[in-house]
Amino acid sequence: xxxxxxxxxxxxxxxxxxxxxxxxxxxxxxxxxxxxxxxxxxxxxxxxxxxxxxxxxxxxxxxxxxxxxxxxxxxxxxxxxxxxxxxxxxxxxxxxxxxxxxxxxxxxxxxxxxxxxxxxxxxxxxxxxxxxxxxxxxxxxxxxxxxxxxxxxxxxxxxxxxxxxxxxxxxxxxxxxxxxxxxxxxxxxxxxxxxxxxxxxxxxx
Numbered sequence: 001x002x003x004x005x006x007x008x009x010x011x012x013x014x015x016x017x018x019x020x021x022x023x024x025x026x027x028x029x030x031x032x033x034x035x036x037x038x039x040x041x042x043x044x045x046x047x048x049x050x051x052x053x054x055x056x057x058x059x060x061x062x063x064x065x066x067x068x069x070x071x072x073x074x075x076x077x078x079x080x081x082x083x084x085x086x087x088x089x090x091x092x093x094x095x096x097x098x099x100x101x102x103x104x105x106x107x108x109x110x111x112x113x114x115x116x117x118x119x120x121x122x123x124x125x126x127x128x129x130x131x132x133x134x135x136x137x138x139x140x141x142x143x144x145x146x147x148x149x150x151x152x153x154x155x156x157x158x159x160x161x162x163x164x165x166x167x168x169x170x171x172x173x174x175x176x177x178x179x180x181x182x183x184x185x186x187x188x189x190x191x192x193x194x195x196x197x198x199x200x201x202x203x204x205x
Contacts, residue, residue: 088113
């Protein structure tokens with residue numbers, strides 16, 4: 001963080017507060033703060049950067065939507081799920097209008113929105129949305145793509161939370177086989193899925 005702050009200070013001295021390089025660095029800083037668990041500071045930084053990008057480019061610009069997307073994630077991390085969902089909904093509508101319904105950025109926002117719905121216990125909506133995202137990603141990328149497998153893993157988690165353990169286990173087994181074949185047994189994604197399978201099998205015994 002100290003190196004990032006030094007870079008930010010240098011950009012500010014060179015260009016002034018509203019320059020794009022300053023704002024991009026502040027955006028990176030906000031993401032780092034969020035990863036460090038300093039969500040309140042991250043949110044304040046995102047809010048400041050968002051206001052500046054809006055003034056420069058207007059509401060529908062890609063940079064503005066990216067900041068709003070990241071801001072929504074921080075709100076969710078802070079437990080402010082209603083605000084996070086409203087923000088994701090706004091970003092989703094704008095991205096659909098700009099990019100179309102099947103653009104990868106649109107599908108990513110839909111998946112982030114699903115995670116908020118899951119935190120709110122709205123599992124029926126979660127499963128329906130995951131099925132839609134999964135179908136779109138399968139059509140875009142094919143069955144073995146990383147985004148497809150991530151969505152299937154999320155779907156298995158939701159099935160498990162709904163008590164549909166047999167379906168969840170079948171989904172996890174399928175993801176595990178793909179990941180072993182594509183990534184190898186020691187890849188972190190494979191290990192994570194293998195642990196999920198092991199834990200679920202143990203809970204069913």
